[in-house]
Amino acid sequence: METARGALSRPPAALFSSRSLLITVLRLIALALIDAFAIWFVTRLVNDGEYLLAIFAAVITVAINVAFLFEGMYPYRWFAPGLTLLILMIIYPTIFTLYVAFTNYKDGNLLTRVQAEDVLLSRTFLPEDAKTYSWTAFRSLEDPNRWALWLIPTDGEGEALFAEPGQATPLSEIDLGENTLDEDGIPTGLPGWERVPFAKTIAILDSVLAKTEFGEEDEKFMLNPKNPTKQAGRFERKYTLNDDGTLYDNETGVTYKAIRGTYTPVDGPYKNAQGQVTDAEGQPLPVIRPGYYVPIGLDNFKRLIESDKIRGPFIRVFLWTFAHAFFTVFITFWFGLFLALLLNVRFTPGRAVLRTLLLVPYAMPAFISVLVWKGLLNEQLGVINKFLTSLPFIDTGPRWTSSALWVKVAILLIQLWLGFPYMMLITTGALQSLPGDIYEAARVDGANAFQQFRHLTLPMLLVAVGPLLIASFAFNFNNFTIVELFNKGGPPISPDQPAGHSDILITYTYELAFGSGRGADYGFASTITLVIFLIVALITVFNFRFTRSWEEISENV
């Protein structure tokens, strides 16, 4: 055996080194590919004004390079995938939340400064005295979705042009190939292009031709919106960006200044008595969208504290978040413990089967259970209210989804159903690990069953499952699934506010950011997220203190 292995690995040195050389080369190639991608990605982020993310991506890339190029950093190579994901998907969003909470990132100011400027500077308009052309459409033979225009000046001055998206060529530089100009001066065809009769362009006039910009970036030709079937015009840039960051509107002569990221008219040819910039008819001019988001200091926090319209509903949501988590843990714990005690007696035929059956609600995916309960608790049609109203002394069932009180009861009922098996599981485990001899002693001292439970079982049980109860509290503190799917946090507290009677902080945040009908307000939503963060951190610290598990964790490292 020894010799066989020795014989097999006789050229090991050479084999080994060539193999490790191969691995090194492969590693460097992989690293080069990652770097190439990262440089491309970071450049694009910088061009878009996404500086924070660009910094994160750059730092991660540098770190990966360090880990893979320096032998001393060898162990960190093993963390490259995990840490990259952790930093990019958890730590970056956390830092970004912290930043957004201090900005006005919301509808109307959704872009970075660079992006907003790009959008505005690409806008064009047709000046009053613009040069106009009569047009004829051409379609590319290679790409049937690519269109171009043959443009002949209507005033007869200057050359005809062939304008395709991104490029315009004057007649004198065009190679007509075998084609000729007809009596109107329009080529019968062009190499690579076919001429399309006007009648065939009507179908796509509005959907395609009127939306396409022909010609180069700073000399654009588009169909004249006032007379699209006959005329095209030379469009000009609507806005010019001045050195001081203000925008000048070339069409109206109004100057806009970015105030908190929104371009607001500050100067122009017409003003009213209050000094507002107006149009020719005296109507005050609106701001231009899109704007960009900028830091606004503590304004979001001030709104939370100072605005009565927001503070009132927020406090209700805040309190219900705690109450919801507390009562959920409370009722599930007691019901679960009750069942655990019932089934913990040694003489219980069928105990294993009964326990497994009672686990089923816990095994169902929560999102399905909630939707089922939503059906059962439907106010008019659900089986629960139909049963209740069939009883002789009840006229109408509880308004499970439209009453401020009953929606909370409904959510706790669902929570009880979903959560008691878990509590039964953990309390059963804890009950079985309690020492038996102290009960013997208690019995000798004359303690009855209730006293034994109250003074022995319960305290020991709480020590054992305490950390799990706190973890369960923290989990339900942010139990988005149940609250959102049952009633979307509704019914609303007041019609003009996003907060609802069953909303908890996380669903409130979600509604602020993604709720329909009301503009997105990522800045304010991030402010609420910071509140959640703070509370989760406090609960965690409390849990560590309470259980001293931090020491245990630190030792386990």
Place this chain on the structure above:
Amino acid sequence: MSSLSYVMHNKMARDRWLNYLLRLFLVILALFFAFFPIIWIISASFDQTGTLNTQRLIPRNAGLGNYDRLLSSDIHPFGRWMWNSIKVASITAFLTVLVSAISAYAFSRFRFRGRRSLMLTVFIVQVFPNSLTIVATFLLIQTIGRHVSWLGLNTHGGLILVYLGGALGINTWLMKGFFDSIPRDLDESARIDGASDWLIFWRIIIPLVRPVLAVVGILSFIGTYGDVIISLTLLKDKDVQTLAVGLNRFISDSFNREWGVFSAGALIGAIPIVVLILSFQRFFVSGLTEGAVKG
């Protein structure tokens, strides 16, 4: 045996049975509470003509019509949702296990500067899951998608990327503990034979820690399958939606009329997870008492 002790014994046995029957009665009440919603939707799923309003416990017109409609409708592509969910959850679970195992191996086998702080950082960070920073996560995926479209909003790539943010977390701790219990003599002897770290990890450690890999994989699968907040935020088109988002949308659209179809979908959607959890029940009992909380 004296007659007195016989009577005593008899009485004790009777009391024991009475006590059992009383407890059984209470447990049956609890079972009724636990099972009435499930039985109700099982009945609804077979009730071909019933709506939420008209359904009865015993279907009047029993049949598989609802299942038929569930699987053939274009308005609510249930099969598609189910497939999306299973696909996303499987890929997430697999990559989570892979990333986590690689890191756990390094934590377990290497001693290097910063190891302790790194482990504690991982532990602290996982206290704040990325569902909390859902707004920033949404904006991040939106930005990434502007440049790399298959990782953007409304894609499974983007969704999986977000889920993988949590790959390095409590799982890694669980695995590291398990890896620690594999004797290092095994590594050493392999190293003497010229095996690299990667070879030792892949050929020696991984086969020995399969149970913990399975556990982490199943936990990750169940957690991903049940996620609502992230998938609801990222996925907008019905064809890419996962079951959690799709079912919610479906039932909000047409609650009453489609109750039977919904019930059929709820049952089919629940079965994989119920089977998984009940068959790995023993692990869950022990795993739970160690602090893992199901999502």
